[in-house]
Every structure is written in structure tokens, then in C-alpha cells.
Amino acid sequence: MKKESLYLKIAKVMEEQISTETLKLGDKLPSIRSVQKLYNVSINTAKQAYLELESKSLIEPRAKSGYFVSKASMRKFPLPSIGKFKASAQEKQPEDLISKVFNTFEDKTISHFSLGVPDKSMLPIAKLNKGVINVVRRLNDDWASYEPVQGSVNLRRGIAKWSLVLEGKITEDDLVITSGAMNAIFNCLMAVTKPGDTVAIESPVYFGIVQIIKSLGLKAIEIPTHPITGVDLEAIKKVLPQLNACCFISNFSNPLGCLMPDEHKIELVRMLTTYDIPLIEDDLYGNLFFGPTRPKPCKAFDESGIVLWCGSVSKTLAPGYRVGWVAPGKYKEKIIRQKLLQTISTPSLYQEVIADFLEHGRYDHHLRMLRSKLYTSCLKFQRAIEEYFPSNTKISQPQGGFMLWLELDKKVDTAELFDIAIKQKISFAPGRMFTQYNQYNNCMRLNYGLEWNAQVEADLKRLGRLIKAVY
The missing domain is CATH 1.10.10.10 (Winged helix-like DNA-binding domain superfamily/Winged helix DNA-binding domain)
Incomplete structure (x- = not known):
């Protein structure tokens, strides 16, 4: 056998x-x-x-x-369907829908299941505030000066030391500090592509990545993505000759929460290295794992410098600090030149606060607490959805992060449902936002990075009733 x-x-x-x-x-x-x-x-x-x-x-x-x-x-509900291969279908951009969802964020009376960050109650805000005061005292007036273009030496050293998952593959000199992960991805795409080039992305995909690709005059090929194991490697092989770059979230993708197995990461890096195709790896959620150990990024298997490894503290510590980084491999000098032209440097104050948080073990302690809360919240959200939503609902099984992807009956248009739900003070992210094509219209993304309480459960119950009322 x-x-x-x-x-x-x-x-x-x-x-x-x-x-x-x-x-x-x-x-x-x-x-x-x-x-x-x-x-x-x-x-x-x-x-x-x-x-x-x-x-x-x-x-x-x-x-x-x-x-x-x-x-x-x-679990009672099955996994969501895998998207169809899309390379040349008619595009239909969802910008108006994205703006509509974002315009609700300032209303504090709304239950924001649509947000892409954990609730403030899950973040160590008091400790960070104390860190800001300590850094201002320590630096005197130095924090008002320009930083080196690559960013704070203390922060880069802290990230390199802390990134044990990379087993010493990066040093402080390999890193460039950015204004969050999106800025890192933007810079990476600028560095490795030119207008008209083609980039492979996941499907469904975080809408911000599609927006960046379009703004740079690039074309995107959406690769079918399994809700457990991530992008379909066979589908990538079919389009390899057309690709100029790939941009994937290998660990707990947004919105599916899938985790690419190590064997897939190794094979992906091998394939792309053979064709010298750069991989922009967004590892924003890698620290929010529910298993026993942090999963390795593709960067851990990169021997040729083709992987541009992006990360930030936006989803784990402080979204508003806008502190991110990239280890750009062989594209480092190009990234540094671009940063020098665009911003000269990044503000030093928040970099030093994060460096201090990394240095004294507080980040590891916070992450342990955060992961425990997120896992508990994930299970409670799933149970509530199984209890209150229609019986033919399909739901993702994230292995980390804080996003749930739901697939509803074909009759449900979640863009229309959003208009109904927002009047009931409930917000979610309609599935149409996560693709450049006219698909996922019966899907939605929910953020479970919220403190579980009676109000959250009641709002999920009301949302379930609204869905049932549609058909």
C-alpha cells in the first residue's frame, strides 16, 4: 500500500x-x-x-x-466553499461598499463586527501609555530628531532578537521600519513591480491589498484558497509564467484565517525561487496562533532573498502607532531608497516604546493573554452562530487571528443585508469587499476580537434573525 x-x-x-x-x-x-x-x-x-x-x-x-x-x-456547520479560479473575469470594484463600511466606524453605538483590529479592552493601553512617558523622559529631546532611514536601531534589534521563529535568519541590518504593514506592502510592491505587471493574491483577499495593487497600475490574479491550508499551489503553478510577484498572508489569512502548512511554504518558496518571482509575505497575524507554537513564515525557508517579510504591531498592540517593518531580502536597498524619497524617516517615539515593550518580555506576556482571549472568543462566536444562524450556514475554522468567514444561502446578498443591519446598529464586512470580481456576495467577515458579553451574544442573535428574515 x-x-x-x-x-x-x-x-x-x-x-x-x-x-x-x-x-x-x-x-x-x-x-x-x-x-x-x-x-x-x-x-x-x-x-x-x-x-x-x-x-x-x-x-x-x-x-x-x-x-x-x-x-x-x-462543530455543526461545514467549512466555506473554495473560490473559483479568477484570472480574466469581468471586474467590478467594491470601493463604494468599502467606504460605506468604513464610514460607520466612528459611531460608538454600533456593534462593530466589521473592524479589522482587536477591541481596545484586549490591548495593554495603560502599559503602553506608561512606556510613552518613560521614553520621552529617557530620550529628552532626541525623539524629535530624524531617525536613520532604516528605522530605530533599538526596535530593529528587538524584532530580530524576538523573531526566534526565523532561527537567526534576520539581523537588525536586514530590517526596515515602516508606517505599519500596509505601508510595508505598498513599498514592497513598488520595489518589485512596474505598472502593467501581474501579482498573484489570495481569494478571498484583504481588500486593502487589492486597493494597493490597483493604485500602482498592477493586475491581480486571484488564487483559489482553501479555508484550512491556504492558497492552492497547483493553481499558482498554472499561472507562474504570467506572474511578476506574489502577495500572500501565509499565517492566518484575512479573512479566512487559514494556515499554510510548512510543506506548502517550502514548495511555494522553491517554485518562486526557480522563476525568481518575489513573494511579499504579510505575516501580520503570525503571533496570534491557537496551536502550541508560532508557525514559521515563508521567510524561514528563503535562501535566495526573494521573500519580503512584512509585519507590524497593529493587530496585537497598538493600531494607531503605525509601527511596522519589512525584511526585504535582496530588495533592501531599493526599499530604503523609496522610503528616503517618501518619508525620509519614521517617527522615533512610538518605535522606542515598542522596542522597550519587546525588550523586557512584556510583549510575550501580553501575547499569551491575547491568544487565550481570542481563542475563547472564537469558540463562543462559533457556538452562537451555530445556534442563531440558518442551518445551511458555512463557517471558517481559523487556527489563529481574529476573523471568521461565513458563507450564507445563495439568496442572501450581504451588501443589501448590511444596509438593513446597520439600521439595527450592527456592522459586519460584506464578502463582496474581499475580491475584485463579482463574487462572495453571500459571504461576510466577522471580527471576534471582542470581549464576549451578553450584548455581543444578543447582537449575533439579532443578526441571525435578520439573515433568516431575508429568505
């Missing part, structure tokens, strides 16, 4: 045990070594069987404890 079919056979046996509740919620599974001996297979085959179960969210690893039947295995 082939190795591939053997690990799938083992996984199927365990999946059956979970579905019949022979293995119940919270039960510990046999160790990988036990599975190896029981089925007389290699360690790698046993590991692959568990990875297969984990990719379906049926089991979850716990640090130093092994594998357990996950809460997600009890």
Missing part, C-alpha cells in the same frame, strides 16, 4: 472514532510513537496522519501534553 494512502487510512480510522464519539471531546489520543508501533509504520507516516486530522480541526496539539480531540470537532 502506498505511503500516502496509508497515513490517510490511519487518519480515517481516528476520524470515524471521533465522529462516533468513541473518542470524545477532550480525550487524549495515543502518542505518535504508539501509532507508529500499532500500525507498524514510520514516524513520518504517523505524524502525517495526525497532521491530516489537525488540518480538519478534529484534533489539537497541546504543549508537552500530546494531541487531544478538539472542541472544533463538535
Whole structure:
């Protein structure tokens, strides 16, 4: 029997045990070594069987404890559909819809399930405020001067030291500080493309990336994306000769929350290296993992400098600080020249506050607390949606981040539903925002990065009723 079919056979046996509740919620599974001996297979085959179960969210690893039947295995709703391949379909831009959603953000009476940041209650604002005071005292008047073009040495050193997941692949000299991750992505696209070039993106994709691509006069090819494992590598292979760059979120994409397995990352980097196609990697959500360890970015497997690794603290610490960075590989000098022309430097005050936060271990402590809150909130949102939304709803199974992607009945137009919901003081992001084509009209993105309370549950219940009333 082939190795591939053997690990799938083992996984199927365990999946059956979970579905019949022979293995119940919270039960510990046999160790990988036990599975190896029981089925007389290699360690790698046993590991692959568990990875297969984990990719379906049926089991979850716990640090130093092994594998357990996950809460997600009890889910009632299926995963969302995978989008169709789109390369030359008729475009229909959603700018008006994006503006309509953004224009609601200042109204504090609205329940903002549409926001792309965690709630303020989940952020260490008091500690950051104290950090601002300490930095102003320490720097005297120096914080009002120009920084080096690459950014604060303290911050770059802190990011390099803290990025253990890259196993020493970057140093402070490899990094350039930017005004948030979007500014980093904008600069990366400017550095590796020219007007008329073609960029591969996910589908659905964060609408800001589509807007940047259009503003630079580039063309985008939307690659079908699996809600668990990310972009379809076979689909990328079909369009490789047309591509001048790729722009992907490999860890917990927005809006699907999918996580590209290491094997896929390695293969993606290998393919792109062969064709010398740069990969702009947005790793904005990589620290918000629900598993036992932080997933590696594609940058960890880059030996040729083709991966431009972008990150920021906007989704984890302080959205308003606008502190981001990029490790641009072989495109570093071009990025530095562009930054010098555009902004000369980035403000030093907030860079030093973040550097101080990284240096003294407070960031790691905060992230542990934040991940725990987000995971709990994710499970509560999913349970509420299964209870209050129509029974044919499909829902994503994020493995990190704070976004849920819902696919509703075909009869539901979420752009029209938004107009109804906003009158009830409920906001969400309609699916049409996350593509350049006329698709995902029956989908929506919800932000579960909110403190769970009775009001949140009541608003989800009301939203469910509104959806049911549509058809």
C-alpha cells in the first residue's frame, strides 16, 4: 500500500472514532510513537496522519501534553466553499461598499463586527501609555530628531532578537521600519513591480491589498484558497509564467484565517525561487496562533532573498502607532531608497516604546493573554452562530487571528443585508469587499476580537434573525 494512502487510512480510522464519539471531546489520543508501533509504520507516516486530522480541526496539539480531540470537532456547520479560479473575469470594484463600511466606524453605538483590529479592552493601553512617558523622559529631546532611514536601531534589534521563529535568519541590518504593514506592502510592491505587471493574491483577499495593487497600475490574479491550508499551489503553478510577484498572508489569512502548512511554504518558496518571482509575505497575524507554537513564515525557508517579510504591531498592540517593518531580502536597498524619497524617516517615539515593550518580555506576556482571549472568543462566536444562524450556514475554522468567514444561502446578498443591519446598529464586512470580481456576495467577515458579553451574544442573535428574515 502506498505511503500516502496509508497515513490517510490511519487518519480515517481516528476520524470515524471521533465522529462516533468513541473518542470524545477532550480525550487524549495515543502518542505518535504508539501509532507508529500499532500500525507498524514510520514516524513520518504517523505524524502525517495526525497532521491530516489537525488540518480538519478534529484534533489539537497541546504543549508537552500530546494531541487531544478538539472542541472544533463538535462543530455543526461545514467549512466555506473554495473560490473559483479568477484570472480574466469581468471586474467590478467594491470601493463604494468599502467606504460605506468604513464610514460607520466612528459611531460608538454600533456593534462593530466589521473592524479589522482587536477591541481596545484586549490591548495593554495603560502599559503602553506608561512606556510613552518613560521614553520621552529617557530620550529628552532626541525623539524629535530624524531617525536613520532604516528605522530605530533599538526596535530593529528587538524584532530580530524576538523573531526566534526565523532561527537567526534576520539581523537588525536586514530590517526596515515602516508606517505599519500596509505601508510595508505598498513599498514592497513598488520595489518589485512596474505598472502593467501581474501579482498573484489570495481569494478571498484583504481588500486593502487589492486597493494597493490597483493604485500602482498592477493586475491581480486571484488564487483559489482553501479555508484550512491556504492558497492552492497547483493553481499558482498554472499561472507562474504570467506572474511578476506574489502577495500572500501565509499565517492566518484575512479573512479566512487559514494556515499554510510548512510543506506548502517550502514548495511555494522553491517554485518562486526557480522563476525568481518575489513573494511579499504579510505575516501580520503570525503571533496570534491557537496551536502550541508560532508557525514559521515563508521567510524561514528563503535562501535566495526573494521573500519580503512584512509585519507590524497593529493587530496585537497598538493600531494607531503605525509601527511596522519589512525584511526585504535582496530588495533592501531599493526599499530604503523609496522610503528616503517618501518619508525620509519614521517617527522615533512610538518605535522606542515598542522596542522597550519587546525588550523586557512584556510583549510575550501580553501575547499569551491575547491568544487565550481570542481563542475563547472564537469558540463562543462559533457556538452562537451555530445556534442563531440558518442551518445551511458555512463557517471558517481559523487556527489563529481574529476573523471568521461565513458563507450564507445563495439568496442572501450581504451588501443589501448590511444596509438593513446597520439600521439595527450592527456592522459586519460584506464578502463582496474581499475580491475584485463579482463574487462572495453571500459571504461576510466577522471580527471576534471582542470581549464576549451578553450584548455581543444578543447582537449575533439579532443578526441571525435578520439573515433568516431575508429568505
